[in-house]
Amino acid sequence: MEKATQPRAFYGSFFHTPEYGSFEYLERALIEVGEDGAIERVIAHDDPNQAAALAKVREAGTLYELGEGRFGLPGFVDIHIHSPQWPQAALALDEPLYRWLDERTFPLESKFADVDFAKKVYSDLVDQLLARGSTTAVYLGSAHLEATVALAEICAERGQRTLVGKTVMDDPKANPDYYRDASPEQAVRDTETLIREVEAIGRKSRAGAWPVITPRFIPSCTDEVLRGLGNLAESTGAYVQTHCNEGQWEHDVVLERFGKTDPYALRDFGLLREHSIMAHCPYLTEEEGEMFAELGVAVAHCPTANSYFSSAVAPVQRFRSQGIHVGLGTDISGGYSPSMYENIRQAVLVSRLLETGVNAQLPPEERGGLGEGTRLSLVESFWLATAGGAEALGLPLATFEPGRAFDLQVIDVKRPDSDLTGFGVFDEPIDRLARILYLSTPDNVRQVFSQGVLVCDKDAR
Numbered sequence: 254m255e256k257a258t259q260p261r262a263f264y265g266s267f268f269h270t271p272e273y274g275s276f277e278y279l280e281r282a283l284i285e286v287g288e289d290g291a292i293e294r295v296i297a298h299d300d301p302n303q304a305a306a307l308a309k310v311r312e313a314g315t316l317y318e319l320g321e322g323r324f325g326l327p328g329f330v331d332i333h334i335h336s337p338q339w340p341q342a343a344l345a346l347d348e349p350l351y352r353w354l355d356e357r358t359f360p361l362e363s364k365f366a367d368v369d370f371a372k373k374v375y376s377d378l379v380d381q382l383l384a385r386g387s388t389t390a391v392y393l394g395s396a397h398l399e400a401t402v403a404l405a406e407i408c409a410e411r412g413q414r415t416l417v418g419k420t421v422m423d424d425p426k427a428n429p430d431y432y433r434d435a436s437p438e439q440a441v442r443d444t445e446t447l448i449r450e451v452e453a454i455g456r457k458s459r460a461g462a463w464p465v466i467t468p469r470f471i472p473s474c475t476d477e478v479l480r481g482l483g484n485l486a487e488s489t490g491a492y493v494q495t496h497c498n499e500g501q502w503e504h505d506v507v508l509e510r511f512g513k514t515d516p517y518a519l520r521d522f523g524l525l526r527e528h529s530i531m532a533h534c535p536y537l538t539e540e541e542g543e544m545f546a547e548l549g550v551a552v553a554h555c556p557t558a559n560s561y562f563s564s565a566v567a568p569v570q571r572f573r574s575q576g577i578h579v580g581l582g583t584d585i586s587g588g589y590s591p592s593m594y595e596n597i598r599q600a601v602l603v604s605r606l607l608e609t610g611v612n613a614q615l616p617p618e619e620r621g622g623l624g625e626g627t628r629l630s631l632v633e634s635f636w637l638a639t640a641g642g643a644e645a646l647g648l649p650l651a652t653f654e655p656g657r658a659f660d661l662q663v664i665d666v667k668r669p670d671s672d673l674t675g676f677g678v679f680d681e682p683i684d685r686l687a688r689i690l691y692l693s694t695p696d697n698v699r700q701v702f703s704q705g706v707l708v709c710d711k712d713a714r
């Protein structure tokens with residue numbers, strides 16, 4: 254989709270969150286982008302150099318103007334999503350996790366042995382994510398090597414930055430015969446192959462592709478495979494992702510098996526390293542949190558999925574104050590929505606319930622709320638979906654600052670079926686940003702650029 258003349262400068266008004274807890278509104282700014290898609294310069298409107306810089310790129314024909322009524326946001330960083338679960342998004346969410354896995358998820362994921370089917374689903378998923386502004390995604394694939402490599406290729410072709418792992422689930426006692434790794438040795442060998450193949454794709458992908466060592470979660474895996482994957486993480490330095498401390502059932506099963514909780518068991522298998530991504534973690538204690546912060550482990554907060562499967566809300570503000578990296582994940586299909594907008598909203602909402610507790614039949618102090626300091630602001634949640642994800646992954650993304658990859662979503666606030674202008678009433682930058690984050694639909698996202706290149710253009714359809 255690369256245009257004949259690649260835009261190298263972007264003029265318009267942009268929102269981003271370089272710091273947790275506040276946002277910046279870059280009004281009528283000029284963002285200059287290098288050949289490699291990284292931001293070179295951000296020239297503010299009141300900078301005396303802006304007029305000359307604008308004239309120069311205009312003359313060169315490399316200027317892209319967002320236009321009236323349009324605003325730029327960084328591309329979102331979805332740090333936890335299951336690619337093979339896309340066909341069952343929104344289904345069977347009333348089931349407990351173990352039944353949802355056994356009766357729905359494993360039969361579905363097993364179909365990805367068919368690489369043609371996988372390519373069909375994955376092409377659609379990547380397009381749908383880009384159309385909602387997600388320029389970076391951390392995927393759990395199925396247990397199949399070939400389909401997972403195909404996903405990395407599709408992301409590279411379409412311009413989505415990807416971190417992707419073949420899901421490992423080898424325990425014959427925990428997984429059906431029709432869908433599991435043949436043995437711990439085979440699972441580790443397949444993961445080694447995945448690392449090589451995705452690294453090769455990453456070398457030719459403009460936005461980048463990274464392999465991720467991906468044990469599904471402890472209950473799916475034998476000790477042998479967990480040890481083997483931990484050794485592989487040590488020897489390759491590859492990313493690691495898994496589910497951690499998601500629900501009471503998982504918590505109890507791990508405690509009974511090892512006499513220690515999920516986080517310590519994962520640590521002792523060598524799976525907790527800098528930028529390892531642990532999905533969910535609502536049960537993470539203060540002490541476990543300190544260990545995460547020390548090791549540089551990141552939490553993928555998945556507020557929608559937690560409401561279904563965790564019977565709990567992850568205390569994100571506590572994680573942040575402990576110094577833990579936190580990003581946001583859709584967790585398709587434990588979460589129903591592929592949209593990071595939806596998850597930004599849910600993160601704020603569930604934090605309000607965590608603050609107060611929910612049983613109004615009890616006196617306020619007995620409702621189980623964690624009290625003041627617990628809630629997330631909308632701007633903090635926006636940070637989690639952008640800069641927080643970048644920090645979790647240790648990649649220079651998701652803010653409009655020199656040296657960062659230029660990933661942009663262009664929001665039109667005046668669409669026929671989705672007017673976000675508020676009739677001009679309450680029109681401060683925070684009001685505009687709030688309307689965009691709370692009310693926008695995929696139709697408001699008109700263009701998406703990844704690493705400086707146009708990857709989705711709804712106006713051209």
Ligand code: GUN
Nearest residue numbers: 335469470496558584587
């Ligand atoms: N735990 C193990 N597998 C899964 C999964 O696919 N989704 C969620 N939410 N939790 C899991």
Ligand code: FE
Nearest residue numbers: 496532584587
């Ligand atoms: Fe998940």
